[in-house]
Amino acid sequence: MARPLTAEIDLDALRHNYRLACECSPESRCVAVLKADAYGHGAVACARALEGLAPAFAVACIEEAVTLREAGIATPIVLLEGIFSADELHRVDELGLWMAVHSDWQLDALLAHRPARPIPVWLKVDSGMHRLGFPPERAEAAWRRLQAAPDHACDLQLMSHFATADLVEGAYFEAQMARLTALAERLDASLCLANSPATLARPSAHGAWNRPGVMLYGSDPLEAANAASRRLAPVMTLRSAIIAVRELPAGEPVGYGGRWVTPRPSRIGVVAAGYGDGYDRHAVDGTPVLVEGRRTRIAGKVSMDMLTVDLTDLPEADIGSEVVLWGRAATGEVLSVDEVAHHCDTISYTLLTGVLPRVPRRYHGQPR
Structure with missing residues (x-):
């Protein structure tokens, strides 16, 4: 008889939570975040459960993308941290991945590469989280370089991450939104901003794409639950x-x-x-x-x-x-x-x- 400890994964609950994310943001497309082995739930099984529902998946690195591709997952996959060395670009090209670009060296490497087909790029802007991304005052030049290289990059999106979208108090969130909105207007750019808390509680952040993560697995990321987050089902x-x-x-x-x-x-x-x-x-x-x-x-x-x-x-x-x-x-x-x-x-x-x-x-x- 086996040791009784198991982690039971309810794929119906996963699909319920994904549909809830879509319901919260009906004008957006929701990329399902499967990084860290789908937050410990098993990335391959979760990807298979969401195929046909999610138009794209997101992972942290190319190794996670390879795991999905080797399992037969054909859905588009976004590399949220982009590449870690220029020699990964041939795998991005080979596997048909999308990628974030958050720094000058990544941008230079992409523009020096000769892909078989243009790579969809999400340009990351540091709007106040101060981890990855171009400062807003430098992001416009990076965007223009990508626009000028249609053989290298396509389907450009502006991407950023919120530091306080989960909190009730919203002043810093609003400051980040103001920076991003102004930049997007100057560039006439589509946005990918909303993480799980912003998907659930910040409609102003809903862009062309949202990035629900932990909410897909039934965890409420909000400081104070709202009507939507109370509907999350444990996975x-x-x-x-x-x-x-x-x-x-x-x-x-x-x-x-x-x-x-x-x-x-x-x-x-x-x-x-x-x-x-x-x-x-x-x-x-x-x-x-x-x-x-x-x-x-x-x-x-x-x-x-x-x-x-x-x-x-x-x-x-x-x-x-x-x-x-x-x-x-x-x-x-x-x-x-x-x-x-x-x-x-x-x-x-x-x-x-x-x-x-x-x-x-x-x-x-x-x-x-």
Whole structure:
């Protein structure tokens, strides 16, 4: 019998969330972001589930694009960070990829290359995130160089990334939008701006293309949920089971360092899941879990292969009882990965992408 820990992936929920992104921005096309192995969900399976719905996919690097192409995915793929060396351009050309251009050396390399066909280019502008991109005052010259090289580049888009689109307070978002809108008007350019929070809550950012990412996997990226984000469906359920039960008197320490001490006579359940599987070791006592669809909490530090939960108020729970660490229980009860992340002092992205390969993925819902 196999270890009970699995990451169950609901492809129907993935498609639901993608359709929600499209519903939020009906005048935009939505590229489905599949970087980091589709945020830990399995890029190939997720791409197959979204083929025919999404007009394009996005990944971080050429290695991720190669994985999709080798699996037979023919949908256009955007390299969000572009190339990392000039010699990658022949693979961009060969695989029919689209690419971001965020710096002078990338632009020079592209214009020195002789592609078999023009490469669709998204010119990245640093509108205030201050990671990648041309400053707005230099982006116009880069755009003009691309326009003047139709044998090298085509289907030009202006691209940028928001630093604060998830926040309720919107002053910095509006400052970024003002810079981008002014630049787009000068260039008569199409825009690709909206990430997940902007797709859900910032209609002014909806351009020719949007880039929904974490929302596709059911995580709410907004500081304060809105009507749209409340409709997101969890895609990953990290599910395990109770493998042992301990009956302890009051005053007994549990786990490494004895951080949690039984406040009363207690039943402690041992769960087959730990930081060696990617569950965050920083989870504090009280981090929620579902046992047979009922909420309880972690009691004691997370170990490499196990964690412990308080079963004192769940007398029916026993060896073999279902444990959901995040996602949807068999009863239908949902524990949000965002809530778990809050107790770990992190964000859902780190939990989802951190589930390690030894955790089997089990897919439900057939690809289209």
